[in-house]
Amino acid sequence: MNADYNMENDKKVTIIDYQLGNLFSVNQACETVGMNAKISSLKEDILNADALILPGVGAFIEAMNNLKALDLVDAIKDKVKTGTPIFGICLGQQLFFTESEEFGAGNGLDLISGVIKRFPEELNGKKIKVPQIAWNKIHSDKQSWKETALKDLQDGEFMYFIHSYYVKPANGSCILTNTNYDGIEFCSAISENNLFATQYHPEKSGEKGLSIYKNWAKNYNLIS
Amino acid sequence: MKTVRIIPRLDIKGPNLVKGIHLEGLRVLGKPSDFAKFYYEQGADELMFMDVVASLYERNSLHDIISETAKKIFIPITVGGGLRTISDIKEVLRAGADKVCLNTAAIKNPNLIKEASRMFGSSTIVVAIEAIKEGEGKYLAYTDNGREYTGVDVFEWAQKVDELGAGEIVITSVDKEGTGQGFDLDLVSKVSSLVSCPIIAHGGAGKKAHVIEVLKKAQADAVMISSLFHYDFIKENESKGSTLEGNVEFLKQKRNFHTFESCSINNLKNTLMDNNIECRL
Numbered sequence: 001m002n003a004d005y006n007m008e009n010d011k012k013v014t015i016i017d018y019q020l021g022n023l024f025s026v027n028q029a030c031e032t033v034g035m036n037a038k039i040s041s042l043k044e045d046i047l048n049a050d051a052l053i054l055p056g057v058g059a060f061i062e063a064m065n066n067l068k069a070l071d072l073v074d075a076i077k078d079k080v081k082t083g084t085p086i087f088g089i090c091l092g093q094q095l096f097f098t099e100s101e102e103f104g105a106g107n108g109l110d111l112i113s114g115v116i117k118r119f120p121e122e123l124n125g126k127k128i129k130v131p132q133i134a135w136n137k138i139h140s141d142k143q144s145w146k147e148t149a150l151k152d153l154q155d156g157e158f159m160y161f162i163h164s165y166y167v168k169p170a171n172g173s174c175i176l177t178n179t180n181y182d183g184i185e186f187c188s189a190i191s192e193n194n195l196f197a198t199q200y201h202p203e204k205s206g207e208k209g210l211s212i213y214k215n216w217a218k219n220y221n222l223i224s
Numbered sequence: 225m226k227t228v229r230i231i232p233r234l235d236i237k238g239p240n241l242v243k244g245i246h247l248e249g250l251r252v253l254g255k256p257s258d259f260a261k262f263y264y265e266q267g268a269d270e271l272m273f274m275d276v277v278a279s280l281y282e283r284n285s286l287h288d289i290i291s292e293t294a295k296k297i298f299i300p301i302t303v304g305g306g307l308r309t310i311s312d313i314k315e316v317l318r319a320g321a322d323k324v325c326l327n328t329a330a331i332k333n334p335n336l337i338k339e340a341s342r343m344f345g346s347s348t349i350v351v352a353i354e355a356i357k358e359g360e361g362k363y364l365a366y367t368d369n370g371r372e373y374t375g376v377d378v379f380e381w382a383q384k385v386d387e388l389g390a391g392e393i394v395i396t397s398v399d400k401e402g403t404g405q406g407f408d409l410d411l412v413s414k415v416s417s418l419v420s421c422p423i424i425a426h427g428g429a430g431k432k433a434h435v436i437e438v439l440k441k442a443q444a445d446a447v448m449i450s451s452l453f454h455y456d457f458i459k460e461n462e463s464k465g466s467t468l469e470g471n472v473e474f475l476k477q478k479r480n481f482h483t484f485e486s487c488s489i490n491n492l493k494n495t496l497m498d499n500n501i502e503c504r505l
Contacts, residue, residue: 206264
């Protein structure tokens with residue numbers, strides 16, 4: 001793992017470490033596309049960053065508790081308010097929202113209004129396997145992908161999903177992609193101002209997934 | 225839409241990729257990283273690394289292999305073998321694994337599943353069940369690669385694992401493993417019907433038809449395959465004139481080889497699509 005930022009690129013990207021999950025692959029994806037990224041739990045690394053990545057493996061409540069214990073909640077919110085780009089992945093996307101049903105209700109970062117819902121155990125009498133652990137297709141919603149990190153992808157591209165919960169934004173205008181899991185249609189990516197987030201794991205979705213990292217970084221001039 | 229996953233399984237002993245029959249009689253086949261890269265390029269949906277001796281000698285030697293692999297391979301990696309505690313799990317995740325696979329420690333201390341899934345999220349925790357048939361419709365769970373008797377009923381254990389919060393279950397038929405005779409359809413189908421989480425069928429794939437069968441008739445959500453793909457890797461590399469380090473002769477001995485109709489991942493997936501089974505191509 002990076003001990004520090006790579007000095008050849010002066011745009012600093014902080015991968016927020018809240019002591020849960022696999023940051024290695026996120027860091028690896030950032031390095032592969034040339035970002036100057038660093039994994040950190042320190043408030044000053046968040047405040048000094050040109051862009052933030054909020055990764056995600058783990059449980060919502062545990063994640064929020066850790067962010068609070070590390071005193072990072074206000075720092076993240078303040079940075080986002082001042083326009084710093086932030087990229088949420090999986091649980092990271094869910095943390096953007098108001099609250100979750102996972103392991104009891106808890107308050108999220110509330111950057112976007114909406115709730116986190118769990119997949120039902122059955123639909124029309126048919127059992128639904130939860131979590132969804134699968135490669136699944138992403139389809140565009142009303143927003144075009146052209147200006148976003150998804151611009152190199154085709155509608156219907158396969159991405160890797162692993163989750164029991166999904167986001168339900170209060171206002172559908174932020175929805176960038178939808179995905180259908182065994183009959184349940186859900187929002188699989190959002191984009192709104194400086195916020196971008198995916199329920200899927202681009203860092204686990206092969207070369208196509210890496211293009212999302214590359215194009216997100218290019219959009220904010222984090223790489224040349 | 226629902227897609228199935230094809231997961232090559234790499235059994236690891238020290239620095240080597242190994243393969244046995246009934247999880248026993250291990251032979252060295254080569255370098256894990258060569259196989260991993262080949263499978264990634266061929267369209268593997270995930271990779272499973274299993275340290276097959278870690279549980280026995282109370283150690284875990286996979287960290288270097290995982291870190292090395294995760295640098296170049298951008299698909300999910302599950303790691304199992306010898307993981308006993310929350311801190312063991314944390315270390316493997318930090319080394320680059322996306323999920324961990326528990327067996328021995330989970331049977332000894334089922335609460336580990338609950339604790340780990342609460343801490344790392346259900347989807348990070350995979351539980352492997354090694355089943356040996358003990359009579360008509362009766363299976364018992366074993367640990368340490370089918371060596372240690374536990375007396376635990378497979379179906380009761382699968383339900384408990386699901387309730388404790390595991391994200392998925394690998395169900396291995398030790399009787400079929402490494403034989404190429406096909407999956408144990410009754411076993412896979414019954415476990416799949418009893419639990420709410422996804423099921424990965426393992427043990428017995430000898431040809432493409434076996435994979436189709438387990439996905440269509442036994443409601444598996446994913447399949448885990450070793451020999452079928454390892455043989456293909458070896459054939460491919462031999463035809464290119466590469467020299468392989470491992471004990472390839474073992475695999476080429478007719479008594480083992482003839483039960484397998486090796487195929488590439490891509491070829492398997494095309495056949496699945498032709499049979500109306502959705503997967504990522």
